[in-house]
Amino acid sequence: MNRLGRVVFIGAGPGAADLITLRGAARLRQADVVLFDALTDPALRELAPQALWVDVGKRGFCDATGQATIDALLVRYASSHACVVRLKGGDPSVFGRLEEELQALSRAGIACEVVPGVTAALAAAADTQRPLTRRGIGRSLSLTTAMTQEGRLHAGRHADTEVFYMASRQLGALGRRLRAAGWPADTPTSVVSRAGWPDSLASQHPLQGLGQAALLHAGRPTVVTVGAGALPCAMPAALPDGVAAAPQMGAESAAPDHPAATAPQGAA
Numbered sequence: 001m002n003r004l005g006r007v008v009f010i011g012a013g014p015g016a017a018d019l020i021t022l023r024g025a026a027r028l029r030q031a032d033v034v035l036f037d038a039l040t041d042p043a044l045r046e047l048a049p050q051a052l053w054v055d056v057g058k059r060g061f062c063d064a065t066g067q068a069t070i071d072a073l074l075v076r077y078a079s080s081h082a083c084v085v086r087l088k089g090g091d092p093s094v095f096g097r098l099e100e101e102l103q104a105l106s107r108a109g110i111a112c113e114v115v116p117g118v119t120a121a122l123a124a125a126a127d128t129q130r131p132l133t134r135r136g137i138g139r140s141l142s143l144t145t146a147m148t149q150e151g152r153l154h155a156g157r158h159a160d161t162e163v164f165y166m167a168s169r170q171l172g173a174l175g176r177r178l179r180a181a182g183w184p185a186d187t188p189t190s191v192v193s194r195a196g197w198p199d200s201l202a203s204q205h206p207l208q209g210l211g212q213a214a215l216l217h218a219g220r221p222t223v224v225t226v227g228a229g230a231l232p233c234a235m236p237a238a239l240p241d242g243v244a245a246a247p248q249m250g251a252e253s254a255a256p257d258h259p260a261a262t263a264p265q266g267a268a
């Protein structure tokens with residue numbers, strides 16, 4: 001009989017605990033051990049008070065717990081507990097080092113399941129009410145990490161809408177790279193930090209003014225949406241009497257000297 005436990009990777013979503021999926025919450029309730037990331041909501045502990053919670057959080061390039069250590073911990077806990085949950089911010093398959101952890105578990109013969117979550121790009125689009133795809137002008141979407149493994153900034157032009165992760169410390173440089181890659185200076189960009197949280201912040205800038213977002217979002221997890229998906233939704237020219245128009249987010253933000261900073265819809 002196989003006495004090894006199993007590991008469930010759960011995408012916790014980008015922010016507040018209620019953004020986890022129903023399946024994710026159900027699996028979390030069964031956990032004996034939870035290895036969790038820095039960007040997951042502490043309120044999720046209420047779903048599994050019986051479990052041993054182990055902080056393996058990594059933020060940016062301060063590698064609090066090395067990847068090899070996390071791999072080893074997963075194998076060790078799954079060798080002595082029936083259900084080990086690996087709780088990751090956003091979606092486990094998006095810049096989540098899922099491949100390394102699956103490989104380590106596979107080598108040890110440990111069964112795995114992956115439960116998807118809401119990635120930060122989607123939460124940012126929801127917060128700003130700026131859809132990532134648009135009929136006619138936004139037919140492709142790319143999710144890009146701005147930093148290479150060696151810590152170098154990397155950016156190009158691959159899709160109508162591009163969302164950059166892990167770029168918050170280099171917004172000015174990212175803007176310059178994108179212009180060099182062929183994006184026009186007046187390309188709309190939308191910067192959202194702590195998307196999905198009650199204190200989410202959003203600002204809009206033409207590409208040439210992207211660096212101005214740095215101070216506002218400093219020290220917060222941030223995504224940068226560039227191109228079609230950063231445009232505000234066009235509002236109907238006239239609405240029937242008695243029908244209120246929804247607020248238009250950051251529509252006035254085209255002037256580079258006056259980037260619009262807003263608490264997104266629904267934020268407390």
Ligand SMILES: C[S@@+](CC[C@H](N)C(=O)[O-])C[C@H]1O[C@@H](n2cnc3c(N)ncnc32)[C@H](O)[C@@H]1O
Pocket residue numbers: 014015039088089090091092093094095096118119120121123124164165166167192193194195196197221222223
């Ligand atoms: C290691 S990646 C993990 C991404 C995660 N797996 C996901 O699907 O969202 C961490 C980066 O995700 C982005 N990020 C994570 N949570 C965020 C949030 N709530 N708001 C904005 N960006 C976020 C930031 O760019 C951060 O540097």
